[in-house]
Amino acid sequence: MSLxxxxxxxxxxxxxxxxxxxWFVPAASEYAxxxxxxxxxxxxxxxxxxxxxxxxxxxxxxDYRRKSNNEPAGFGPxxxxxxxxxxxxxxxxxxxxxxxxxxxxxxxxxxxPANCYEVDATAQKWAWQFDHRNGASxxxxxxxxxxxxxxxxxxxxxxxxxxxxxxxxxxxxxxxxRYGSLWFTPDxxxxxxxxxxxxxxxxxxxxxxxxxxxxxEDFDDVIAKDARWIDDYSGxxxxxxxxxxxxxxxxxxxxxxxxxxxxxxxxDLHANWGKTKKIEIDGKIQNVKIDENYILESIVAPxxxxxxxxxxxxxxxxGKQLSSKELDALVRFVRQLDLVTDDxxxxxxxxxxxxxx
Amino acid sequence: xxxxxxxxxDIHDESGSNYINCSKGILSWIITLDHKRIGVMYVIAxxxxxLLGGLFALGIRTxxxxxxQTIMDADTYNRFFTLHGAIMTxxxxxxxxxxxxxxxxxxxxxxxxxxxxxxxNLSSFYLWLLGAALTVYxxxxxxxxxGWTFYTPYxxxxxxxxxxxxxMGVFILGFSSIFTGLNFxxxxxxxxxxxxxxxxxxxxxxALYATAIIQVxxxxxxxxxxxxxxxxxIMGIGIFDPALGGDPILFQHFFWFYSHPAxxxxxxxxxxxxxxxxxxxxxxxxxxxxxxxxxxxxxxxFSFLVWGHHMFTSGQSPLxxxxxxxxxxxVAIPSAIKIFNWLLxxxxxxxxxxxxxxxxLSFIFIFAIGGLTGIPLAILxxxxxxxxxxxxxxxxxxxxxxSTLIAMIAGLHHWWPKIxxxxxxxxxxxxxxxxxxxxxxxxxxxxxxxxxxxxPRRYHDYQEGLGWSVETTELFHTYHFISTIGSYxxxxxxxxxxxxxxxxxxxxxxxxxxxxxxxxxxxxxxxPPPHHNFDETPTPEYCYKFDHWVWSDSEQGYVKKALQ
Numbered sequence: 001m002s003l004x005x006x007x008x009x010x011x012x013x014x015x016x017x018x019x020x021x022x023w024f025v026p027a028a029s030e031y032a033x034x035x036x037x038x039x040x041x042x043x044x045x046x047x048x049x050x051x052x053x054x055x056x057x058x059x060x061x062x063d064y065r066r067k068s069n070n071e072p073a074g075f076g077p078x079x080x081x082x083x084x085x086x087x088x089x090x091x092x093x094x095x096x097x098x099x100x101x102x103x104x105x106x107x108x109x110x111x112x113p114a115n116c117y118e119v120d121a122t123a124q125k126w127a128w129q130f131d132h133r134n135g136a137s138x139x140x141x142x143x144x145x146x147x148x149x150x151x152x153x154x155x156x157x158x159x160x161x162x163x164x165x166x167x168x169x170x171x172x173x174x175x176x177x178r179y180g181s182l183w184f185t186p187d188x189x190x191x192x193x194x195x196x197x198x199x200x201x202x203x204x205x206x207x208x209x210x211x212x213x214x215x216x217e218d219f220d221d222v223i224a225k226d227a228r229w230i231d232d233y234s235g236x237x238x239x240x241x242x243x244x245x246x247x248x249x250x251x252x253x254x255x256x257x258x259x260x261x262x263x264x265x266x267x268d269l270h271a272n273w274g275k276t277k278k279i280e281i282d283g284k285i286q287n288v289k290i291d292e293n294y295i296l297e298s299i300v301a302p303x304x305x306x307x308x309x310x311x312x313x314x315x316x317x318x319g320k321q322l323s324s325k326e327l328d329a330l331v332r333f334v335r336q337l338d339l340v341t342d343d344x345x346x347x348x349x350x351x352x353x354x355x356x357x
Numbered sequence: 358x359x360x361x362x363x364x365x366x367d368i369h370d371e372s373g374s375n376y377i378n379c380s381k382g383i384l385s386w387i388i389t390l391d392h393k394r395i396g397v398m399y400v401i402a403x404x405x406x407x408l409l410g411g412l413f414a415l416g417i418r419t420x421x422x423x424x425x426q427t428i429m430d431a432d433t434y435n436r437f438f439t440l441h442g443a444i445m446t447x448x449x450x451x452x453x454x455x456x457x458x459x460x461x462x463x464x465x466x467x468x469x470x471x472x473x474x475x476x477x478n479l480s481s482f483y484l485w486l487l488g489a490a491l492t493v494y495x496x497x498x499x500x501x502x503x504g505w506t507f508y509t510p511y512x513x514x515x516x517x518x519x520x521x522x523x524x525m526g527v528f529i530l531g532f533s534s535i536f537t538g539l540n541f542x543x544x545x546x547x548x549x550x551x552x553x554x555x556x557x558x559x560x561x562x563x564a565l566y567a568t569a570i571i572q573v574x575x576x577x578x579x580x581x582x583x584x585x586x587x588x589x590x591i592m593g594i595g596i597f598d599p600a601l602g603g604d605p606i607l608f609q610h611f612f613w614f615y616s617h618p619a620x621x622x623x624x625x626x627x628x629x630x631x632x633x634x635x636x637x638x639x640x641x642x643x644x645x646x647x648x649x650x651x652x653x654x655x656x657x658x659f660s661f662l663v664w665g666h667h668m669f670t671s672g673q674s675p676l677x678x679x680x681x682x683x684x685x686x687x688v689a690i691p692s693a694i695k696i697f698n699w700l701l702x703x704x705x706x707x708x709x710x711x712x713x714x715x716x717x718l719s720f721i722f723i724f725a726i727g728g729l730t731g732i733p734l735a736i737l738x739x740x741x742x743x744x745x746x747x748x749x750x751x752x753x754x755x756x757x758x759x760s761t762l763i764a765m766i767a768g769l770h771h772w773w774p775k776i777x778x779x780x781x782x783x784x785x786x787x788x789x790x791x792x793x794x795x796x797x798x799x800x801x802x803x804x805x806x807x808x809x810x811x812x813p814r815r816y817h818d819y820q821e822g823l824g825w826s827v828e829t830t831e832l833f834h835t836y837h838f839i840s841t842i843g844s845y846x847x848x849x850x851x852x853x854x855x856x857x858x859x860x861x862x863x864x865x866x867x868x869x870x871x872x873x874x875x876x877x878x879x880x881x882x883x884x885p886p887p888h889h890n891f892d893e894t895p896t897p898e899y900c901y902k903f904d905h906w907v908w909s910d911s912e913q914g915y916v917k918k919a920l921q
Contacts, residue, residue, distance in 0.1 A: 016826035023809040024742075039739050039809075046729040053696060053725045057718060060703035064639070065710070069910075073874070073903035074641030076705030084648055087697045088690060095686035102736030103679055109741060110675045140824060159511040160605060162670065162745060166811030169742045173671045175606065176510060177599025180672050193829050197745040197813035199504050200511060202431045205816035208824030250823055311516075 014191040028167035035169040112183035116151035123161035123174040126203025126251040136226035139248040145219040151183040162198035186213035206251035242333025256345035270337035375885040390475035396461030406448035413441035422841040424820040434817040435502035442505030454626035465879040468550035473543040484533035491526030495519040509597035509608040528583040538572025553897040564629025567653040579615035613664035621660040627764030637875040638714040639706030642901040645698040652691035685735040712786030716767030727755030748808025778885040779865030785857040792850035799843025803836040869914025
């Protein structure tokens, strides 16, 4: 396991997509169940025709195998209007039926109901940002209510991405320059895997997320708490808020000593805190001190100082997405990394609040 | 039954001169105008590219055998799958059958001395070389990581200079394809000997003709698309880049308008080969000649109308999606017709399980799966789930590799005696065919399940942590492991083929003119054929009647029966 690339920035919130049949993960919505029955129809039709074709092939291959080189050439019918019509008309009719079954369900997929719970998903190399209307925001877990339709509005800040949740059988490409959307209604509480499924570069296979379906009666409270989650952190606990926010950064930055990813390891910055390092700025090599100002600038204006041997590819908009308190939390996180991670770069379990509010 | 006198027609060229030894030296090959030599050069070139693309594939599969980084980082992996796709699509599968087997066989099967434009034929090959050189150059400069589809705006980003070079390579390869297509159309239209009516044409030629129409009509669109991509990269015009007011989906439309017909450039000649081989190795007239011929043209026509089925989740309107979905079913019907026609050709045939025939049987098995798995992709509701997952990867490998490539290997084995004058070791051929069949299915069948379970395409890694669940990782691991083992098995089969084919050139038995008992015109001349193909203009007969040829033990091949 020495090749582990990255660490669990956020604990997996429960068992995910377990069980399920031979083909799909368990259907988590009524639409998903309908989808699966369409697939079943196609599957059995396909198996029927496959067995028919290969069966006939094997039978003929055996029955008419050549027994000697001297046997005469084969001789058999070369036309049959009945057969040729049959095998043209039947596939044609089946095609029509299958097309209509599919289009009917697809029309549902494209018709979100009126009273959807609305959430925004923004894609950016290489993480998502899920924004609820009340201000709650997360990068790893999208929380939605059970039994009520959720509509996700999709937007990309850079290249093509795609938003895919297998358990709900939904997918839509996320296109820069325009908005898209999809909707789904979870029919039971649970946690479901989500993927980015349009190639977007180095971190394409790191842009995953989880969808947590929460019973409606609890949902409003949960989201309200999430909106002001950072209010529960202050003083020396703020560093733990930084640890939580770091999940957004973990697809490009490691917490392990010396581990290169798209960006430098935070552990190396932490270990060299207070020291200076040489960075080329505008063609001149300058000495830069690794301190709170450097970390802050690296988040809000990452193009200013590029670490040697790395490329200028950190997104430029984090400063606009993070509040002042969130930025402070991240700065403290790097500064006090040894407090919140162990020697392997794993974030420790956050201690509970010792004082009740 | 009347006594049969076997009388050899004069197909032994006593002087021993053939297209290979009629002139010597590397230069005589490099500037040759002989379609046969050009075909041979294409065989070598496309098989070498297949080896290169295959090595990339083995790299991909090795990386995916286990969770976590196995042998390469994400950036390297992304280059591997991009180059694998670009090389296999543009350097191997599109040019191979028309360029290699088509070039060699078409004029002889037609009854002509050469193609209509021999110099244009040589230019096609030179253009292929130039396009390949640009691709290799780009590889040496660090390659590209955009995927073979070059989707924007990712492919427009700064620092991806390889996109320009590979794009220009693709542009030039497009002309190679267009020239071949143009040449074949004119050759089939104008160089038929007297008596070779359209409905006496061998079905391989019908297939190549239909393919040529697609090559000529569709490829220019790809060329223009590559030019636009290059222009946007260099001049920042704003056609595809939303930051400049452009539309990324427009690129997808332009790209797939060519690339969907392109897959029929791949499969149509392959189906033509199967029609020939099944008839010859079952020694029985093909069932439904006219329907097979018409279905090739129908597929070529409908192939232009369905490109949007690659874009169902792209943001294309639901109405467009519905139209494309409906028309996509139309392409399935002619393909189904062909399968049933082939099966009925086996009925009351005299079936020999030669190496080519084993590949034909593999083709039918694999193409049935490939075609049937296209159905959930054509249906909108299920495509939403399956698009951009490994289900699609499995589907297209079943049709592109398991069908097209296997047909090409089949055709190579079938015409190998004619092309080289040697027989390969038959049992090695059969064993390798079975190894490739088993390895192929092991590699790609598991990928259907990977896809339905949600594994996206173009993923470097799958590993618990950071948004990956433990359960998902374990599930994917099992399927990826089997798939990788399958790829090694398949690779072993292919290396075996390479070995015994090369071996045949050195120690293979000299081939008779007609080892399989075929009745089309190429079996009338020597193996290898003379430089000018025929001494006199041949008189074409319907090429699917085999009773004129009988087995000769002394020849270890078939000879023409003298008619009483």
